[in-house]
Amino acid sequence: MFFIISSILFFSIFQTCLSSEINLYTTRHYEADYEIYKKFRNKTGIKVNVVSGKSKPLEKRIIEEGKGCKGDLFFLADAGRLYSAEKKNLFQKIKSPLLNKKIPSHLRNDYWYGITKRARIVFYNPENVDFEKVKNLDYEDLGDKEWKNSIAIRQSNNVYNQSLVASLIHNLGEKKTSEWLENFVNNFYEAPSGNDRAQILAVAAGEAKLAIANTYYYALMLSGKKGKSQQEAAKRVKPLFPNKNNRGSHINISGIGILKYSPNKINAIKFLEFLVSEEAQTHLSTNSFEYPVVENINIPQILKLISKEFKEDKLTPVEIYGKLQTKSFNLMIEKKWN
Amino acid sequence: MFKTYYNSRENWLIFLLVLAISTIAITPLFSIIISLLKTLFLSSFSGDNILFVYIKNSFSILFFVTILTIVFGIIPSFLISFFSFWGVNFFKYALILSLAIPPYIYGYSLSSFFENYGTAFSLLKNFFPTIDNDIIPNLSPKTMAIVSLSFSLFGYIYLLSMTTFNNQLSNYIEMSRSLGISKFNTVSKVIFPLSRPAIFIGISLVAMETLSDFGTVSFFGISTLTTGIYNSWFIFDDIETSNLLSLVLLVFILCLFYIENKFQKKKKFHDSVTKSNQIKPKTLKGFYNLLAFFICFIIFFISFVFPVLQMIYWSIKYSNYFNNLNLLALNLNTLFLITTTSTILLSFSFFSNFGNRLLKNNFLTILSNLSISGYAIPGILISIAVITIFSTISNFFNIELKSILIGSFIGLIFGYFFRFYSIAFNGIKSNYLKINSQIDESGYILGLSKVKIFFKIHFPILKENTFFIFILISLEIIKELPITLILRPFNFETFSTKAFEYASQDLIEAAALPSLFLVLWTTILILFSSKYFLKK
Numbered sequence: 034m035f036f037i038i039s040s041i042l043f044f045s046i047f048q049t050c051l052s053s054e055i056n057l058y059t060t061r062h063y064e065a066d067y068e069i070y071k072k073f074r075n076k077t078g079i080k081v082n083v084v085s086g087k088s089k090p091l092e093k094r095i096i097e098e099g100k101g102c103k104g105d106l107f108f109l110a111d112a113g114r115l116y117s118a119e120k121k122n123l124f125q126k127i128k129s130p131l132l133n134k135k136i137p138s139h140l141r142n143d144y145w146y147g148i149t150k151r152a153r154i155v156f157y158n159p160e161n162v163d164f165e166k167v168k169n170l171d172y173e174d175l176g177d178k179e180w181k182n183s184i185a186i187r188q189s190n191n192v193y194n195q196s197l198v199a200s201l202i203h204n205l206g207e208k209k210t211s212e213w214l215e216n217f218v219n220n221f222y223e224a225p226s227g228n229d230r231a232q233i234l235a236v237a238a239g240e241a242k243l244a245i246a247n248t249y250y251y252a253l254m255l256s257g258k259k260g261k262s263q264q265e266a267a268k269r270v271k272p273l274f275p276n277k278n279n280r281g282s283h284i285n286i287s288g289i290g291i292l293k294y295s296p297n298k299i300n301a302i303k304f305l306e307f308l309v310s311e312e313a314q315t316h317l318s319t320n321s322f323e324y325p326v327v328e329n330i331n332i333p334q335i336l337k338l339i340s341k342e343f344k345e346d347k348l349t350p351v352e353i354y355g356k357l358q359t360k361s362f363n364l365m366i367e368k369k370w371n
Numbered sequence: 372m373f374k375t376y377y378n379s380r381e382n383w384l385i386f387l388l389v390l391a392i393s394t395i396a397i398t399p400l401f402s403i404i405i406s407l408l409k410t411l412f413l414s415s416f417s418g419d420n421i422l423f424v425y426i427k428n429s430f431s432i433l434f435f436v437t438i439l440t441i442v443f444g445i446i447p448s449f450l451i452s453f454f455s456f457w458g459v460n461f462f463k464y465a466l467i468l469s470l471a472i473p474p475y476i477y478g479y480s481l482s483s484f485f486e487n488y489g490t491a492f493s494l495l496k497n498f499f500p501t502i503d504n505d506i507i508p509n510l511s512p513k514t515m516a517i518v519s520l521s522f523s524l525f526g527y528i529y530l531l532s533m534t535t536f537n538n539q540l541s542n543y544i545e546m547s548r549s550l551g552i553s554k555f556n557t558v559s560k561v562i563f564p565l566s567r568p569a570i571f572i573g574i575s576l577v578a579m580e581t582l583s584d585f586g587t588v589s590f591f592g593i594s595t596l597t598t599g600i601y602n603s604w605f606i607f608d609d610i611e612t613s614n615l616l617s618l619v620l621l622v623f624i625l626c627l628f629y630i631e632n633k634f635q636k637k638k639k640f641h642d643s644v645t646k647s648n649q650i651k652p653k654t655l656k657g658f659y660n661l662l663a664f665f666i667c668f669i670i671f672f673i674s675f676v677f678p679v680l681q682m683i684y685w686s687i688k689y690s691n692y693f694n695n696l697n698l699l700a701l702n703l704n705t706l707f708l709i710t711t712t713s714t715i716l717l718s719f720s721f722f723s724n725f726g727n728r729l730l731k732n733n734f735l736t737i738l739s740n741l742s743i744s745g746y747a748i749p750g751i752l753i754s755i756a757v758i759t760i761f762s763t764i765s766n767f768f769n770i771e772l773k774s775i776l777i778g779s780f781i782g783l784i785f786g787y788f789f790r791f792y793s794i795a796f797n798g799i800k801s802n803y804l805k806i807n808s809q810i811d812e813s814g815y816i817l818g819l820s821k822v823k824i825f826f827k828i829h830f831p832i833l834k835e836n837t838f839f840i841f842i843l844i845s846l847e848i849i850k851e852l853p854i855t856l857i858l859r860p861f862n863f864e865t866f867s868t869k870a871f872e873y874a875s876q877d878l879i880e881a882a883a884l885p886s887l888f889l890v891l892w893t894t895i896l897i898l899f900s901s902k903y904f905l906k907k
Contacts (some may be wrong), residue, residue: 053531056861062872064881084778085872089601090857093755094777097762101773103861188592190602226512226592227486228877234487238504250877260879262496262686266488266504304500371594 054080055300058095059108060088061287065320066108072316073307079300085199088114095292097122101179106304108282110287111192112147113199115357119144124290129302135309135327136357139350141285145339147286147351148308149323151199152343153325154282155250155273164271171276172201172283173244175215183242184217185232189365192358193247193285198365199357200349207360214368223330224371230254230263237266245283248272252322252335274342281346288328381821382730389726389735392719394531396742396792399756403748407760425599425616429582434593437574439521443674444573446530447667452536456663462671463533464901467790470526470676471730471893473850475586476870476886479879482591485510490681493694502575512591513657519587522674530904535569536562537905556760568634575631579624582751586852586861590874596620597749608616617752625838628747632740679890685883692881700884705892706866709845711780712787713795716844717837719788720795724803728811736819743793748792750853757786757858779860791847797841802833811812839903842896846882851893 059066060204062085070081073233084091088109095104107123118124124144132146140147141230153176157167173289177183187194201210222241229246236244253259254267274282281338289300307313314325324340332340373668450456451463485502495502510518543565547557556906585597594602600616655663688690727735745753761776776782805827812823852867861869866889873882897904 037400067695084859084861084863085868086856087601090754091750094758094857098777099762101765101771101777103774103778144695180880190592190594191600206822228481230877231486238487240487240509258878260493262488262493 047125050179053300054082055105055297055304056082056103057084057106057304058091058104059083059085059252059290060091060114061108061110061289063317063321065317068320069308069313069316071095072312073304077303078152079100079303081304088117092118092121092123096121098135098293098294100296102292103296104292105294105301108148108287108289109197111354112286112288112351113192113196113355113358115145115286115288115290116352116358118290120355123292125293125295125298126307127291127298127302127304132309137326137328137347139347140326141288142352144292145288146305146309147288147326147364149314149317149321150284150326151247151249151323151344152194152274152282152284152285152346153245153247154212155275156233156236156246156270157242158270160269161239161354162242167273169278170273171279172197173205173247174275175220176213177220178216180220180243182220182222184220185222185241185244186225186236186246187228187232189362189370193229193353194370195358195361195365196247196285196354197245197283198361199354200346202357202361202364203349203353204280207364210361211364211368214364214370218368218370221370230259234263234266234268237269244270248324248336248339249322252339254332255335255339256322272342273339274337276346277342277344280348282345283349284324284345284351286351287323378685385726385821386730386732387724387734388728390738392723393735393738393742396745396789396796397738398760399748399753399789400741400744401753401766402756402760402763409568420795422599422616422619425594425596426619427598428513428593429595429620432513432520432588432593433578433581436520436524437578439517439576440525440528441570441574443521443525443670445532445570446696447670448529448533448536449506449547450663452533452669454655454663455653456655456660458664458667462667463905464898465528465671465675466667466673467526467901468795468894469523469529470846471887471890471897472523472675472678473852473867474520474580474584474730475590475874475881476682476851476889477523477678478515478560478587478590478885479646479870479874479882480681481510481769483779483879484677484681485515490684513593515590516587516593519796520581520584524577525670525674527576527580528570531569531573532566533905535566551607560599571634572631575627575634576775578627579631579747582620582624582627583747585749585751586871596623597751600751603880615624621748621752624747624749625744657745679887682883682890683879684888686887689880692873692884695881696884697864698888699899701864701869704863705849708783709839709841709848712784712791712848713841713844716788716792716795717799717840720792721833722848723796724799725829728808729821730802734775739796741853743796745789746791746793748790750851751857753790754854754857755787757782757789759786783860783863785859786858787848787851790851791844794843794847798836798843799833802831802836806832818874836903839900841902842900845896846893849889849896 052281057070070083074080076123084104091107095102098104102279103200107118109118119142125268126143132141136146140150155167155170157164174180189195194294198210198214201213205213222235226237229250230253232241232244232246235241251267251272257264276282287303291298293306295301309327314327315345316332317323318325318330318336322333322336324332324336447462447466451459451466483487485507487507489507492502492504492505495506543561547561547799552560559807575585583597585601588595589598589601592598596616596619603616713755727739748756758777761774761782765772765776775784810828811824814828820829849865850867852871855865856871859865866885869885870882870889873879873885
């Protein structure tokens with residue numbers, strides 16, 4: 034008994050005393066991320082220790098740890114979540130000319146930096162939908178009567194949907210967004226359920242005409258990583274980048290910030306700078322099918338093929354997703370988006 | 372001599388230690404209640420109808436899961452106990468294996484099987500290349516959640532009804548037969564009324580698990596009380612609503628807990644009434660033999676073989692994910708967690724049970740009974756409570772304990788301790804009750820010290836069942852997700868966290884391998900102890 038307790042104590046203390054390492058909290062669960070940590074270690078000798086989990090429990094853990102915080106970095110998979118952590122004073126400001134130079138200003142602020150981005154776009158099945166009819170589609174058009182009972186999208190508790198609606202509130206105002214939502218929800222082909230991939234598959238199966246989903250889910254299926262049947266199903270579906278004649282398609286980011294009481298700040302900055310290196314950006318994009326935030330990075334062939342028409346919304350700063358998150362969710366619930 | 376037996380200084384020490392153990396085990400309950408009270412007094416929560424939606428969904432799921440688990444649990448246990456048919460001895464043990472599969476892992480298999488262009492479609496396509504996806508039925512997420520929970524939880528009801536059917540009813544049944552009561556009336560008027568307490572315990576266990584389930588309902592995206600706790604906290608940053616929902620959930624679960632305890636006592640009464648010979652099962656022939664076999668086979672197949680086959684299929688098809696898993700570390704982590712946690716839990720429970728027996732102090736007994744409430748508190752709440760408690764203690768005494776306690780093995784094991792103390796405590800308690808207290812006094816008269824009474828008299832008797840309790844604790848720890856996810860140290864993975872990670876990035880195929888290992892562990896543990904499961 035004594036042995037057990039003392040060995041646990043020893044391990045816990047031993048762990049905190051090791052030097053030349055950084056501690057990372059992350060809500061991203063990609064295998065590619067773990068490979069990045071290894072690459073970073075090989076390059077710099079700095080080990081990346083990881084705890085992954087859901088954003089709020091991790092937030093709670095960081096808050097309660099306070100000054101005793103062991104963590105250096107917090108990596109989050111949505112701009113709204115980054116904003117939430119920032120508002121709770123979890124991050125510290127950092128100065129890195131390199132990061133500021135490489136990452137476009139609408140994808141960062143003083144406290145956190147976008148590392149990868151994804152677009153939330155529309156998918157259609159050319160067998161059921163005439164391309165001419167949709168080639169100039171905007172998100173705003175998805176409320177039109179012609180799409181009655183034909184749109185597949187996941188539930189309102191999904192943070193990507195909240196961010197999409199937040200960007201509409203920012204661009205159209207609350208009143209117009211609310212009217213749009215009313216019609217949009219009426220156009221659902223059935224009560225939302227399942228993940229993004231399920232929405233795309235519903236279009237492939239002809240159950241719905243249009244699906245709204247993140248780009249990397251589609252790329253994942255096309256790549257064959259989800260099996261042959263899904264690859265064939267995905268080939269039946271085409272991507273459509275909305276609002277290409279005006280502000281551009283809605284994007285979101287995974288971003289990272291340095292924690293306020295980070296014990297290894299210098300190493301943490303090194304890690305951030307590594308994340309925007311060509312090596313890391315290429316690796317992330319190749320394996321998770323997200324878009325790099327840094328310009329002129331080679332993206333995988335599949336992503337290239339589907340992104341020919343991609344025009345990114347650079348006018349909407351991603352941090353407003355966080356600011357408007359509660360408002361957008363309330364509106365969605367009010368309009369009975371389950 | 373007896374005076375010293377009841378009033379020594381040692382007793383004070385024992386009293387204080389038992390008090391300490393029980394108090395530690397209750398702290399999360401208090402921590403949650405205090406934070407709730409704060410919320411209720413400080414905030415002006417407007418009773419939204421979203422709360423109503425959460426409760427409605429939780430209870431409709433609960434309703435269907437209860438009915439299905441009763442059907443899946445009682446029918447096979449009835450058949451196996453009273454009839455003899457093909458494979459009866461196999462099914463007797465095989466049906467317990469459903470408990471090896473956590474509901475969320477069942478959910479992964481189920482949803483990928485039935486999704487558009489999913490496993491069912493791929494399999495059929497191999498045989499009928501021209502097949503269309505339309506042929507695969509579209510199950511709603513709620514249906515799938517209900518099915519997943521039912522098939523992974525019916526084992527509780529199966530086990531409990533098995534034990535009553537086998538051990539206690541034979542005399543009554545013989546009597547009823549000799550009085551010429553019809554078969555149907557024997558079942559409806561004798562068997563079921565008498566087995567009701569055990570079945571109710573099973574139902575309340577199922578209900579507790581269903582209400583506090585988070586993994587399954589969140590995977591299927593259903594708004595229930597547990598996902599509501601998460602949503603209100605995640606989306607609105609609204610700890611108040613989150614706490615209010617926790618309170619609602621806690622009240623329901625504690626009610627079930629109370630019911631369970633009540634029936635547990637009733638069951639004991641029944642247990643003590645009869646001890647009789649096994650009734651000779653009736654041999655089924657022809658169609659009925661086939662039917663009984665078929666019913667058991669279907670339940671066994673859907674509950675265990677189906678998810679395991681699905682996982683094996685993926686693990687072979689996507690064998691490249693093998694390389695990403697550090698299997699040695701994961702297995703060692705599992706071993707480390709189950710051995711340390713159960714050693715601590717068992718020693719503490721031994722001690723507090725021994726103390727309670729020795730001191731017969733009412734206050735301590737009540738406290739001990741409260742201290743097992745941790746099992747009724749959902750894992751998410753426990754983990755948040757652990758973080759809050761440690762941070763409060765650290766701030767209060769102004770010592771830097773946080774880095775040792777939060778995000779360390781100590782914190783993690785504390786979390787498990789709160790959640791699973793009841794299994795250890797109750798397990799030992801129920802066996803302690805079987806040891807006549809006069810034995811202690813005889814030992815004392817013979818000049819044995821308290822320590823010796825424990826080691827020479829109690830421990831040898833309790834030893835055998837301790838192994839079973841160890842298995843029960845281990846099963847829970849291996850399957851546990853939220854506490855491990857939130858409280859674990861850096862770079863520490865278990866099979867359940869790994870499976871969760873893959874599943875949350877939509878790589879269920881990759882989640883198959885860690886899930887399979889998880890199920891392998893639980894299956895081996897269950898098989899090792901199957902005889903205890905049916906004896907208990």
